[in-house]
Amino acid sequence: MTTEPAAPQTGPQTAPQTVDLAAAYEASGVREVLKELDDTMIGLAPVKQRIRETASLLLVDQARRQLGLATETPTLHMSFTGNPGTGKTTVALKMADLLHRLGYVRKGHLVTVTRDDLVGQYIGHTAPKTKEVLKKAMGGVLFIDEAYYLYRPENERDYGQEAIEILLQVMENNRDDLVVILAGYADRMDRFFDSNPGFRSRIAHHIEFPDYSNEELLKIADVMLTEQNYTLDPAARTAMADYIAARRGQPHFANARSIRNALDRARLRQANRLFNEAAGPLDGTALSTIAGADILASRVFRGGLDVDRKPAKEAAE
């Protein structure tokens, strides 16, 4: 048996006298993350601003630690509030990358969970479940979607309370090991924090995700289609703009996710149309163009929900 264990860590170095923030910024790779965030995510100006601020704060904190001015790991737990489909999960992925590049988490992976992943069904089931999830997330970011479901005041023996206690302990004692992001609707999260002050006091960064405007959603549709090598022809573009305006007022509207679902169905209709209409060979343009009819066939234009919509469960994506 041969083992070559990692070298033991070296002793403390002597503190430098000055720190070059610009160089630290370049070396960290934060610029690339912020650029990717800007390039791939439409809108979200306040969110992007908050993330830039957080990055600066962490760079300065790092510099202060290098000069021996700070020693404690800052509290990095966050809450992301906003309606479904506003980009919370997607931004959390970028946040994990950012924290990794800045050295605040060692691995940078994102573990996404909901109440069911943390809370058990019977006595003695919850603690091991919660700990298992926490251990998986260590070195990265734990993203708890719809975190307020952990707390069910109507049932005083709800096992969610046990998960909350373990979470709070680990959020406090293992701040070097993982960052927790709680996500969900703003109003419910506020009520959750009111009844669980332990969480409020452990969360340093609250980031709000606004709903997208109709123009932003149309741009998001373009981005999504470009990623998959599709385009909207002019009639489809007009139809998509009308679709967005109509869809917003209907039940279960979920911002960018509704757009993604609408485009999935439009591609389905396009494929059907090509299959039924095509008389001869099809070129690349024909195969990648969504026409007006592919959008206008949606039930959204007849005042109703699409019957072929995905089940509501996808909200937990």
Place this chain on the structure above:
Amino acid sequence: MRLRQGQYSFLPDLSDDDIRVQAQYAIDKGWAVSVEYTDDPHPRNSFWEMWGHPMFDTPDAAALVYEVNECRKAHGAKYIRVLAFDASAGWESIRMSFIVNRPAEEPGFRLVRQEGEGRMIRYTIESYATREPEGARYA
């Protein structure tokens, strides 16, 4: 008498950070790490109690250190060790094993001589601790 079993047992006690770095080495090799404890430290006792399951899908070794500390809370007066298993050969082989917790007092072992026929002598060792019943060892 300081128990010398496994790796690093001639070094001073490992800090939590030392433990983390060692376990990370194992995890990065694709080995499963786990925690075990015992109050019967005889060198031939290979069956220590398992503290939870081996960890197969924890990318960061902070998870292992977390379980070591949970185990210390429950069994702080006993021996605790960390193991790393390599299953790549098709069976579980131990790649690493090191002690991460010891009782405050380590009474060690006594040598027992048994006289047999023809003045033959058999030797064996016995842990002083195991003279007490299970649960009452190491105070």
